[in-house]
Amino acid sequence: LPEPRQCARIEPTVTQPPFDALEAHVGMVYRYAMRLAGRADLAEDVTQETLLRAWRRRHNLREPAVARVWLLRIATNVWNDFLRQKKFQPKPLVSEVECHGRADIERTEDQEQVALALAAMDELPPRQRQVLYLATCEELSIAEVAEVLGINVPAVKSSLSLARREMRQRLQDLYNEVCGRAVREAGSKED
């Protein structure tokens, strides 16, 4: 049997994703767009434009296995276009509802910690935020992050180190609190 890569080259139409396949990535694109835009309404615009642009250019995707990286790359380009064209109003001073889903429901303690971690990430400079999100949340390799952002590997590594260091610093109090409580709870159980 030929390798999948060969199949894709011989008959590219077979590997073109139907819209349903792209639709499965809407959530991923939206969450990345949230990191780029920091606002739900803008993130929705970026997501919509990304999916439509991907649909129009679906012939360029020869291997569905790399659809995730391909879509994230398109989302990055869409956001860069938005920035260039200033297709949005400046961020309001009074924060609006930041995301859909569980925003109106009381958060669990775990969700609260995750929300604080995301908030800390959103305070990072844009490049560090993007690199950290792609490497940690999307678990992309350094090379894939470089491809998505259109930068070189050393630049990714450098931004990632800075971002991780900054995150540890920003979340240190929360970590000490959570970690200290866990240690105390473990100690009381032993007693």
Next chain:
Amino acid sequence: MQSDCDHLDDFLSGDLPDSKAGRFTAHLASCEHCRAEVDEERWIERLLQSSERLELESPSPALLEDIRSTLTKSRQHAGVLAYGLAAAVVLITAGWIALSGRTASKVQDEPVADISSPLQFARAVVSGENMIVVPIAYGDPDVTVVRLFPTYPPDGDQIVEANPASAKEFDDSLWSQELHGDTL
């Protein structure tokens, strides 16, 4: 001189070569600072990779509907363009025939498509005046190509009675009988 603590970032990135990674792991046992940094880093990673993050930032159902709706419109727009292209083909063909002064008799051996609906379409385009409309056999059932034959010379005022029935009076059955036969 570089201390073992300086390898913390490379260790966390997985960039430390095996030889140095072993040494750094040994260093962690004795360095409380580096150990705390590594533990906190792993804790942050767990937070950011947890399922709670997906729950917190799920897109609204309306977004998916919007995307589907826009895509449907985009497809319809593409359809309109395709029809527009077909109409352009018809008009260009008509213009070419009119300018070249070709007569129907020169092309009577051209394969004629076995379809009737293009006649209605072509009538709408040319208003049915002094024209003979011949659909041309074409491989794609979704594409219609017709050739329009003016029944007057390019420079003339005089009507050439190439066929006793004018295009205005054609109906589909007459069309079928006369154009598929030898009347032209």
